[in-house]
Amino acid sequence: MENNDILIRLRYALDIKNKEMVEIFKLGGIEISKEDVLKLLTKSKDHFDNEYEDDIEDDDNQIKCNNKTLEAFLNGLITFKRGPQEPKPGQPVAPPSTSGSxxxxxxxxxxxxxxxxxxxxxxxxxxxxxxxxxxxxxxxxxxxxxxxxxxxxxxxxxxxxxxxxxxxxxxxx
Missing domain, CATH: 1.10.260 (434 Repressor (Amino-terminal Domain))
Incomplete structure (x- = not known):
């Protein structure tokens, strides 16, 4: 399953508005515009039957969501839903983890x-x-x-x- 498809399904399931999507990405450490969010939420040609392929615009209007972007969104979603995590006394403030795993x-x-x-x-x-x-x-x-x-x-x-x-x-x- 493509990362764009995951974003589309998660957005629908949790009823997240475009403005909230921008905020969630920002909380995850990525600055993204409302227009770019709409491009991330566009389905690619791969999702449609080949007989309708000529009727679909090229993927110029789509931004591919890579793993780093998806992870930033999910980290932002955690912060959006639960609030920022307060550091424990004596613990250094760590940046959000973007694991390269x-x-x-x-x-x-x-x-x-x-x-x-x-x-x-x-x-x-x-x-x-x-x-x-x-x-x-x-x-x-x-x-x-x-x-x-x-x-x-x-x-x-x-x-x-x-x-x-x-x-x-x-x-x-």
Whole structure:
């Protein structure tokens, strides 16, 4: 699943307005205009059937969302939903982490949305059940683990898509 598609689905599921998208990106450390947000939220030709390909404009109106941009958005979403984190006494102020890890985008999505919306494992299982996906707590735990852990499991596109679908059902009705 493309990062642009993740942004589109997450925006719909959480009913985030364009102005809020700009603010969330800013909280994540990226300055972006409202026009650029609209370009990020444009679907590419790959999403449409080939028979309609001639009717669709070129991808000049689309900005590809890379992993760094998506991570900045998700970090901003955490700050937007939960407020800025207060540093503990004696702890130096650390900049938001932009990990250069090879962690799956889908795993990162699930972890950061879980934090942003203060979801428990049971909440996430309920959200997935809304999308008709059955998962055990231990399977979910494997997806939420740090990459490199012996029980780490990579999250597939279909699973991430169903999680976003379940979020939309839960938050949009």
């Amino acid at each position: 090879t962690e799956s985008v889908n795993n990162m999505l699930l972890k950061k949305v879980k934090i942003a919306l203060t979801l428990t494992s049971e909440d996430m299982i309920d959200i997935l059940e809304e999308a008709r996906v059955a998962i055990t707590k231990s399977e979910l735990s494997a997806i939420l683990r740090k990459e490199g852990h012996r029980n780490y499991k990579e999250c597939g596109d279909k699973f991430a898509r169903n999680f976003l679908k379940g979020l939309a059902i839960k938050y949009r009705g």
